[in-house]
Amino acid sequence: MTTPVNPHPNAHPSAAAFRDPAALATSLARMGPAVRSRTRAITRHHAMLLRARIQRNASGRPGPNVITGQYRASWDVKVTVSGGRVSAVVFTEAPQSRRLEYGFVGADRLGRYFQQPPYPHIEPAFRQTEPGYLDALQTGVLG
Numbered sequence: 001m002t003t004p005v006n007p008h009p010n011a012h013p014s015a016a017a018f019r020d021p022a023a024l025a026t027s028l029a030r031m032g033p034a035v036r037s038r039t040r041a042i043t044r045h046h047a048m049l050l051r052a053r054i055q056r057n058a059s060g061r062p063g064p065n066v067i068t069g070q071y072r073a074s075w076d077v078k079v080t081v082s083g084g085r086v087s088a089v090v091f092t093e094a095p096q097s098r099r100l101e102y103g104f105v106g107a108d109r110l111g112r113y114f115q116q117p118p119y120p121h122i123e124p125a126f127r128q129t130e131p132g133y134l135d136a137l138q139t140g141v142l143g
Helices: 021-057 097-102 122-142
Strands: 076-082 085-091 104-107 113-116
Touching: 021 076, 021 085, 021 122, 097 122
Parallel strands: none
Antiparallel strands: 076 085, 104 113
């Protein structure tokens, strides 16, 4: 009969038992770069996937209609790694993005009146991408 690595009754079967803080620190230091690299790759992949889904949703009904394609092409991704954190921002600087997503009723700065319905394309893309991203982080980095 083999003795488990970690004899604690609530321990995961593949968990290691560390009694020496230096050994734990060394093990974590070895894992760090690999975990950061994998997290960065997963985050970048899902940010690009989110951008593609937003662009697809912004290609006609039920999303906004395409007139010139400039709005759809204006979406970009920025991935940042800082202080052990990985973050991604999917963004556009197009001024119409908020109006297209949420709609607009009222007068603008020029006094023109609008009754524009919302054409959600960002939120549905995010809701579709989020579960896969969280699953990939759990299985690819934490699993």
